[in-house]
Amino acid sequence: MSETLIRTLEPTTPDEVLEAVAEAAAGKRRIEVVGGGTKRGVGKVERPDLVLSLAALDAVLDYAPEELVLTARPGVKLKDLEKLVASEGQMLAFEPPRLAKLLGAKGEPTLGGALAANLSGPRRVRAGAARDHLLGFAAVSGRGEAFKAGGKVVKNVTGYDIAKLMTGSWGTLAVMTEVTIKVLPKPKTEATVLIFGLEDRRAVEAMARALNAPVEVSGAAHLPVAIAARAPLKAEMAVTALRLEGFDASVAARIETLGQALKDFGRCDVLHAKLSRDFWAQVREVEVFQKDPRPLWRVSVPPASGWRIGEALSGEVVYDWGGGLVWALSEDAAAVRTAARAAGGHASLWRGEAPLAAFEPLDGALAALTARVKAAFDPHGILNPGRLGA
Amino acid sequence: MRMPAPDVELIARKAEILRALRKLVPGEGVIGEADGLIPYESDGLSAYRQTPLAVVLPETTEQVSAVLAWCQASGVKVVPRGAGTSLSGGALPLQDGIILGMAKFNRILDVDYDNRCAVVQPGVTNLAISAAVQADGFYYAPDPSSQIACTIGGNVAENSGGVHCLKYGLTTNNLLGCELVLMDGQVVRLGGRGYDAAGYDLLGLVTGSEGLLGVVTEVTVRLLPTPQTARALLLGFPTVEAAGATVGDIIAAGIIPAGLEMMDKPAIQAAEAFVEAGYPTQAEALLIVELDGPAAECAELAGHVKALAHARGADFIRVSRDEAERLRFWAGRKAAFPAVGRLSPDYYCMDGTIPRRQLPHVLTRIHEMSRQYGLGVANVFHAGDGNLHPLILYDIEKDGELERAEAFGADILKLCVAVGGVLTGEHGVGVEKRDLMGEMFDETDLACQQRLKCAFDPDSLLNPGKVFPTLHRCAELGRVHVHRGKIAFPELPRF
Numbered sequence: 077m078s079e080t081l082i083r084t085l086e087p088t089t090p091d092e093v094l095e096a097v098a099e100a101a102a103g104k105r106r107i108e109v110v111g112g113g114t115k116r117g118v119g120k121v122e123r124p125d126l127v128l129s130l131a132a133l134d135a136v137l138d139y140a141p142e143e144l145v146l147t148a149r150p151g152v153k154l155k156d157l158e159k160l161v162a163s164e165g166q167m168l169a170f171e172p173p174r175l176a177k178l179l180g181a182k183g184e185p186t187l188g189g190a191l192a193a194n195l196s197g198p199r200r201v202r203a204g205a206a207r208d209h210l211l212g213f214a215a216v217s218g219r220g221e222a223f224k225a226g227g228k229v230v231k232n233v234t235g236y237d238i239a240k241l242m243t244g245s246w247g248t249l250a251v252m253t254e255v256t257i258k259v260l261p262k263p264k265t266e267a268t269v270l271i272f273g274l275e276d277r278r279a280v281e282a283m284a285r286a287l288n289a290p291v292e293v294s295g296a297a298h299l300p301v302a303i304a305a306r307a308p309l310k311a312e313m314a315v316t317a318l319r320l321e322g323f324d325a326s327v328a329a330r331i332e333t334l335g336q337a338l339k340d341f342g343r344c345d346v347l348h349a350k351l352s353r354d355f356w357a358q359v360r361e362v363e364v365f366q367k368d369p370r371p372l373w374r375v376s377v378p379p380a381s382g383w384r385i386g387e388a389l390s391g392e393v394v395y396d397w398g399g400g401l402v403w404a405l406s407e408d409a410a411a412v413r414t415a416a417r418a419a420g421g422h423a424s425l426w427r428g429e430a431p432l433a434a435f436e437p438l439d440g441a442l443a444a445l446t447a448r449v450k451a452a453f454d455p456h457g458i459l460n461p462g463r464l465g466a
Numbered sequence: 467m468r469m470p471a472p473d474v475e476l477i478a479r480k481a482e483i484l485r486a487l488r489k490l491v492p493g494e495g496v497i498g499e500a501d502g503l504i505p506y507e508s509d510g511l512s513a514y515r516q517t518p519l520a521v522v523l524p525e526t527t528e529q530v531s532a533v534l535a536w537c538q539a540s541g542v543k544v545v546p547r548g549a550g551t552s553l554s555g556g557a558l559p560l561q562d563g564i565i566l567g568m569a570k571f572n573r574i575l576d577v578d579y580d581n582r583c584a585v586v587q588p589g590v591t592n593l594a595i596s597a598a599v600q601a602d603g604f605y606y607a608p609d610p611s612s613q614i615a616c617t618i619g620g621n622v623a624e625n626s627g628g629v630h631c632l633k634y635g636l637t638t639n640n641l642l643g644c645e646l647v648l649m650d651g652q653v654v655r656l657g658g659r660g661y662d663a664a665g666y667d668l669l670g671l672v673t674g675s676e677g678l679l680g681v682v683t684e685v686t687v688r689l690l691p692t693p694q695t696a697r698a699l700l701l702g703f704p705t706v707e708a709a710g711a712t713v714g715d716i717i718a719a720g721i722i723p724a725g726l727e728m729m730d731k732p733a734i735q736a737a738e739a740f741v742e743a744g745y746p747t748q749a750e751a752l753l754i755v756e757l758d759g760p761a762a763e764c765a766e767l768a769g770h771v772k773a774l775a776h777a778r779g780a781d782f783i784r785v786s787r788d789e790a791e792r793l794r795f796w797a798g799r800k801a802a803f804p805a806v807g808r809l810s811p812d813y814y815c816m817d818g819t820i821p822r823r824q825l826p827h828v829l830t831r832i833h834e835m836s837r838q839y840g841l842g843v844a845n846v847f848h849a850g851d852g853n854l855h856p857l858i859l860y861d862i863e864k865d866g867e868l869e870r871a872e873a874f875g876a877d878i879l880k881l882c883v884a885v886g887g888v889l890t891g892e893h894g895v896g897v898e899k900r901d902l903m904g905e906m907f908d909e910t911d912l913a914c915q916q917r918l919k920c921a922f923d924p925d926s927l928l929n930p931g932k933v934f935p936t937l938h939r940c941a942e943l944g945r946v947h948v949h950r951g952k953i954a955f956p957e958l959p960r961f
């Protein structure tokens with residue numbers, strides 16, 4: 077079916093979402109759920125009958141900075157939300173990346189999309205991912221039923237933590253209509269300690285040393301020499317970067333301590349405030365791979381094994397999360413999957429085509445359990461069919 | 467507390483059941499005689515007691531798997547148990563079910579500093595994890611007050627918190643993976659040593675599921691480097707409002723303290739009488755603020771916090787000068803439960819969370835209810851995240867006091883929900899708050915949760931009678947059609 081023939085619905089109230097999904101459920105029609113539409117290319121939805129856009133459900137419903145919580149509709153644009161919380165000296169601590177340029181997509185990323193994809197930026201090592209910041213939500217399941225789970229306070233264990241299931245489910249379980257997230261104070265300042273010229277394996281060791289020092293490192297990335305040489309960095313050596321954030325006095329003290337902890341790895345340089353911010357924005361958006369046409373993989377592994385991915389794929393990689401996240405360019409899908417599994421992790425295809433499913437297939441008892449969880453919410457498989465594989 | 471009607475026929479088969487279980491878990495691992503069952507009759511919610519049919523103490527994942535598979539095939543209910551410190555009756559036995567005690571799973575399997583994690587068995591105590599890595603400069607952050615006794619398996623099941631969870635998160639934010647045995651005996655691995663796993667975040671779902679979805683047989687926890695320094699401040703206030711406002715000011719100033727606790731006057735006085743922590747006994751409210759990080763940071767932030775407290779009228783301000791003093795400041799808070807215990811033969815600990823701005827209103831209402839029910843109350847409070855622990859004083863020997871205490875507690879929790887909060891911040895629903903779930907969730911919400919239960923345990927044999935006020939058979943749930951919160955089929959009987 078050609079894309080132009082697919083009907084697009086853009087509900088403006090939760091009730092309209094309920095109506096649309098309930099109707100589709102009754103007729104077993106397949107829905108593609110989109111926010112800003114910037115991640116549509118990740119795990120393609122098969123033969124949708126209609127597109128349900130949440131973009132018009134974009135209100136912020138309640139924001140209580142001193143309670144550290146914010147309730148909004150899922151279609152609120154990340155850029156608007158970040159502006160709002162910044163006006164109160166706060167931030168979305170999971171630092172959701174946009175990735176629109178990386179994926180060659182148009183449109184503005186939304187909060188709902190960032191949550192559904194469980195996105196997180198370099199601060200993952202310290203502050204966690206979207207999963208750690210979604211406190212509660214209301215949604216419409218694939219059964220066409222409106223339900224809610226979780227709460228609107230930062231600490232809650234009442235009932236199952238279904239919010240965790242929603243984050244990372246890529247819209248395959250339910251369509252969120254309202255979300256409550258945790259917000260946190262924005263650090264007063266930041267600085268980045270740089271080390272140059274390390275081989276991947278040695279860089280991963282340096283990042284572990286830094287993350288194991290009592291300095292609350294909030295970003296640990298490594299760009300191998302061939303990658304660092306590209307725009308925007310155009311460096312002549314490999315670059316390993318460690319971010320420190322907080323009050324002025326703390327950041328100053330931590331630079332000292334971290335420098336000491338890293339003295340075996342050569343001379344350190346420091347990027348202050350604005351330069352540091354710019355550096356991490358380009359790490360977060362994987363800018364070095366934006367202009368490259370090759371298939372792009374997101375590999376998640378135990379951090380200490382990250383370098384193995386670079387070794388297996390001969391170097392076209394960027395490391396974040398101390399080695400725990402590896403962005404890799406590769407035409408050889410099987411090699412990526414094999415390397416990821418061998419290192420104790422998994423790989424998903426974020427851009428381009430490959431002869432394999434975009435998301436790592438599960439097997440055995442876990443696959444069966446996953447299918448039962450899916451069926452609990454969406455027994456007819458009408459929400460984003462095919463997106464996560466089966 | 468009404469539990470599902472016990473299956474008398476099954477209880478009559480006890481000898482046969484014991485024989486079968488002894489084949490699966492040899493040696494001392496199966497307890498059937500009355501004396502041996504006594505220690506398992508209740509958990510930390512000691513007002514409720516029940517003798518289980520038997521206690522099984524497996525030592526390996528294979529044994530857990532065999533026991534669960536056999537119980538599933540034989541229709542025998544299973545209640546998992548760690549150290550039995552649950553305050554919501556999560557580990558309360560069933561007369562027609564076995565207790566699956568995880569105490570023998572007590573080994574730390576691997577400490578992996580390169581990935582900043584430890585792989586441990588579920589029966590390892592919370593504190594033992596930190597103790598094992600302390601010398602190397604690491605710790606496991608979530609620190610429930612029960613940490614010397616409670617197990618990491620119980621922490622996973624309850625998604626436990628502690629005084630440091632404002633800054634460092636609850637259990638769920640500090641896990642990387644686990645091994646889980648399903649009721650049919652199948653073993654699944656969720657997560658690993660990396661930051662995220664393929665597929666749905668089932669680890670996140672299982673965390674806080676109160677032993678209803680599977681039995682945790684291995685846990686991978688995150689380790690953090692120990693902060694260089696920590697300092698505590700004691701701040702005494704003439705009003706609860708001023709203390710509450712100071713908490714808001716601290717957070718608005720961009721400071722997320724490592725710990726931020728509040729106590730009201732009865733709690734302050736009880737704690738001071740018990741441990742002499744140096745608390746201001748005339749204050750209406752006390753804040754304990756802990757700051758950690760480099761010494762320079764602690765000093766700078768302590769200055770900010772002092773100024774904020776002063777501006778709100780604090781008339782007692784102390785900053786710990788050394789580690790001994792810091793620990794003394796905490797000693798009173800950590801001993802608050804036993805200290806209050808000295809005021810009264812029994813106390814009942816509640817656990818609602820509220821939006822912090824509602825604190826003055828909620829405390830006023832709690833004091834009104836205290837008069838109305840004729841029962842005393844002392845409040846300790848994880849102030850940073852709005853988690854209240856009112857301790858209701860009663861005497862179980864006195865006619866009707868337990869029931870009054872329960873009714874008082876239920877009213878407090880309903881109030882928490884009414885002001886925008888929740889029934890439980892960290893202790894779990896268990897049997898205790900089961901019948902209050904309807905305050906927060908409608909039938910559709912609960913049906914969604916119960917369908918998840920069905921995906922893991924279709925015969926509802928794992929810890930039944932906990933969390934959900936109404937037992938639905940899974941087949942029924944499949945057919946439930948609920949529209950706009952209205953359920954289209956008659957409710958099954960409550961139990």
Ligand SMILES: Cc1cc2nc3c(=O)[nH]c(=O)nc-3n(C[C@H](O)[C@H](O)[C@H](O)COP(=O)(O)OP(=O)(O)OC[C@H]3O[C@@H](n4cnc5c(N)ncnc54)[C@H](O)[C@@H]3O)c2cc1C
Pocket residue numbers: 509510545546547548549550551552553555556557568588609610611612615616617618619620621622623624625626627628629676677678680681682683803892893929
């Ligand atoms: C004095 C005192 C202070 C406390 N302070 C705090 C506090 O500060 N913060 C806090 O959050 N809690 C606190 N608690 C509550 C309690 O300690 C926690 O809920 C703890 O996590 C329970 O652990 P446990 O090993 O005792 O589990 P148990 O009480 O044995 O069991 C608790 C639940 O977990 C399930 N379970 C246990 N092990 C497993 C397993 N391996 N697999 C699957 N399910 C399992 C049980 O079925 C039950 O539902 C306190 C309790 C006491 C008595």
